[in-house]
Amino acid sequence: xxxxxxxxxxxxxxxxxxxxxxxxxxxxxxxxxxxxxxxxxxxxxxxxxxxxxxxxxxxxxxxxxxxxxxxxxxxxxxxxxxxxxxxxxxxxxxxxxxxxxxxxxxxxxxxxxxxxxxxxxxxxxxxxxxxxxxxxxxxxxxxxxxxxxxxxxxxxxxxxxxxxxxxxxxxxxxxxxxxxxxxxxxxxxxxxxxxxxxxxxxxxxxxxxxxxxxxxxxxxxxxxxxxxxxxxxxxxxxxxxxxxxxxxxxxxxxxxxxxxxxxxxxxxxxxxxxxxxxxxxxxxxxxxxxxxxxxxxxxxxxxxxxxxxxx
Numbered sequence: 001x002x003x004x005x006x007x008x009x010x011x012x013x014x015x016x017x018x019x020x021x022x023x024x025x026x027x028x029x030x031x032x033x034x035x036x037x038x039x040x041x042x043x044x045x046x047x048x049x050x051x052x053x054x055x056x057x058x059x060x061x062x063x064x065x066x067x068x069x070x071x072x073x074x075x076x077x078x079x080x081x082x083x084x085x086x087x088x089x090x091x092x093x094x095x096x097x098x099x100x101x102x103x104x105x106x107x108x109x110x111x112x113x114x115x116x117x118x119x120x121x122x123x124x125x126x127x128x129x130x131x132x133x134x135x136x137x138x139x140x141x142x143x144x145x146x147x148x149x150x151x152x153x154x155x156x157x158x159x160x161x162x163x164x165x166x167x168x169x170x171x172x173x174x175x176x177x178x179x180x181x182x183x184x185x186x187x188x189x190x191x192x193x194x195x196x197x198x199x200x201x202x203x204x205x206x207x208x209x210x211x212x213x214x215x216x217x218x219x220x221x222x223x224x225x226x227x228x229x230x231x232x233x234x235x236x237x238x239x240x241x242x243x244x245x246x247x248x249x250x251x252x253x254x255x256x257x258x259x260x261x262x263x264x265x266x267x268x269x270x271x272x273x274x275x276x277x278x279x280x281x282x283x284x285x286x287x288x289x290x291x292x293x294x295x296x297x298x299x300x301x302x303x304x305x306x307x308x309x310x311x
Contacts, residue, residue, distance in 0.1 A: 001131050001132065001134070001135060001172060001176070001265050001268045001269040001299050002046070002049065002050075002053060002131070002132060002265075002268070002295035002296070002298060002299040003268055003273050003276050003281065003284070003292050003295050003296060003299075004242060004264040004265055004266075004267050004268015004269065004271075004273075004275070004276060005045070005046055005049060005131050005261045005262075005264045005265040005268060006042045006046045006261075006264070006284045006286070006292070006295055007242075007246065007264050007268070007276050007280045007281075007284055008246045008249060008250075008257070008259075008260030008261045008262075008263055008264025008265075008267075009042040009043055009045045009046045009257050009258075009260060009261035009264065010029050010037075010039075010040050010041060010042050010043075010257075010280075010283065010284050010286075011027050011028075011029050011246055011247075011250055011257075011260055011280070012027070012246075012249070012250045012256035012257030012258070012259065012260035012261065013029075013031065013032065013033040013034075013035070013037050013041065013042075013043055013257045014027070014028070014029075014030050014031060014032045014033050015027060015033075015250050015253065015256040015257070016033045016034055016043070016255060016256050016257045016258075017034070017254065017255065017256075018033075018256075019253075020214065020250060020251050020252065020253035020256060021247070021250060021251050023211075023251075026247060027246075027247055027250040027251070029280065029283050029284075033085075033257065034085045035084045035085055037084065037286075038285075039283060040280075040282075040283030040284050040285055041284075041285055041286045042261075042284060042285070042286035042287075043084065043085050043257050043261075043286075044083060044084065044085045044086055044087065044090075044128075045128040045129065045257060045258050045261035045262075046261060046286060047078060047082060047083065047084070047286065047287045048075065048078065048090075048125075048128070048129040049128075049129040049130075049131060049132050049265075050287070050288070050290065050295075050298070051071060051074035051075050051077075051078050051129075052071055052074070052129060052132050052133065052151060053132045053295075053298040053299065053302060054074060054298065055067055055070045055071050055074060056132060056133070056135070056136050056298075056302040057297075057298045057299075057301035057302045058301075059301075059305045061136075061143075061147075062133065062136050062147040062150060062151060063143065063146050063147050063150050065102070065104060065105075068104035068150055068151070068154060069102050069103045069104045070103075071104070071151060071154060072103035072104040072106075072107045072154050073103040075090075075094065075107070075154070075155070076094060076097075076103060076107075078287070079091075079094045082287040082288055083287075084287065087123055087124075087125040087221075088123070089114070089121055089123040089125055089155070089156070090123075090125045090155050092110075092114055093107060093110045093111045093114060093155045094107070094110075094155075096110040096113070096114070097109070097110035104154055107154050107155055108153055108154060108157070111153070111154070111155050111156060111157040112157045114157070115157035115158055120158075121156055121157050121158040121161070122156070122158035122160035122161045122164075122222060122223045122224070123156065123161070123221055123222065123223060124164075124220065124221055124222065124223045124226035124255060124258050124262075125155060125156060125161075126151070126152035126155060126156040126161040126162070126164070126165050126223065127152075127161065127164045127165055127168060127223045127226055127227060127262060128226070128258045128261055128262055129151075130148055130151065130152065130164075130165040130168050130169050130265075131168065131169070131172050131262070131265025131266065131268075131269070132265075132298075132299065132302060133147050133148045133151055133165065133169040133172075134148075134168070134169040134170065134171070134172025134173045134175075134176070134265075134269065135172065135173070135176065135269075135299060135302040135303040136302055137173075138173055138176060138177055138303055139177075141170060141173060141186070141189065142189070144169050144170055144173050145166045145169070145170060145186065145189040147169070148162070148165040148166045148168075148169035148170075149162040149165065149166060151165070152164075152165040156223075158223075159194075160223055160224060161223050163190050163194055163198065164223040164224065164226075164227045166186050166189050166190060167183050167186045167187070167189075167190070167198065167227065168183065168227060168230075168262065168265070168266065169186075170185050170186030170189060171183040171185060171186065171266055172265060172266055172269045175266055175269035175270040176269050176270075176303070179270065180270075181234060181235075181240055181266065181270055183202060183227070183231055183266075184199065184202060187199060201224055201227070201228055202228070202231060204216075204228065205217075205227075205228040205229070205231045205232040205235065206231070206232070206235050206236075208232055208236075210232075210236050210248065213229070213232055213233075213236075213248075213251075213252045214251070214252055214253050216228075216232075217229035217232060217252050217254070217259075218252075218253060218254045219254065220252070220254040220255050220258070220259050221254065221255050226255065226258060226259055226262060227262065229249065229252050229254075229259045230249060230259050230260075230262040230263035230266070231263075232248075232252070233245050233246070233248040233249035233251075233252060233259070233260075233263050234249075234263055234266065234267060236248065240267070240270070241271075241275070242264070242267040242268065242271050242275040242276065243275070243277060245263055245267055246260050246263060246264055246267070249262075249263040249264075273292075273296060276292075
């Protein structure tokens with residue numbers, strides 16, 4: 001799962017808010033982007049997922065305040081010491097949350113205040129990092145949803161952000177446990193009045209022709225559109241293969257690395273590490289000095305509920 005996310009992230013980095021590959025043209029892990037990044041280097045999407053994975057891999061319950069404090073403190077440390085590119089909303093929350101109090105509580109308070117002032121805090125910054133949350137309770141879909149909401153709300157107060165994370169985290173859990181690609185599997189985990197809108201958004205993602213995806217899902221800094229773009233890239237790719245679907249995700253454009261990272265998390269959960277081409281596996285790397293094997297250890301430890309074993 002984490003390797004699939006990192007591969008999508010690194011593949012999309014050169015095209016983030018830049019000209020996407022044209023029809024028939026392949027995206028290349030050439031680096032650059034907003035970092036600028038080295039070829040194969042992942043961006044803030046995977047960096048923030050690693051902040052979560054470093055906590056979840058210890059076997060703690062992500063729904064507890066102590067675990068959420070550890071995640072929030074990880075975000076703050078990353079922001080100061082390792083962040084190469086930070087979304088506007090996440091940056092605002094981290095900047096204004098400095099002060100006294102427990103880490104998760106002060107970040108949530110800053111996120112809530114930003115939402116109160118702007119009313120528009122459903123950026124894709126929570127969704128981009130949520131894939132690993134789908135591994136924390138493989139035998140408990142309710143616990144998965146509760147963890148997804150809790151982790152999303154550390155920085156994103158808009159309910160849409162948490163709802164997108166619930167759907168994608170549950171889709172990751174289903175991909176691992178049932179070998180299925182089904183973002184509708186978590187609809188019943190949402191409040192009853194929210195299921196219809198999300199079902200309609202998923203329908204729209206599936207009905208849109210690939211030639212129209214760049215226009216339909218160009219505003220993918222918004223969490224709903226980012227989820228639609230990622231699912232569209234997967235569901236309209238014959239065979240739903242990881243490589244071709246990630247190419248399709250990058251081709252949509254906009255926040256290309258984030259859309260590909262979101263798609264890559266689900267595709268990696270479904271198809272496993274073997275679906276990532278050897279040249280991509282060898283290339284992917286990033287903060288805090290990790291490579292592919294490190295991501296695998298963090299993800300497996302999260303799924304197994306035990307600290308990662310050294311090799």
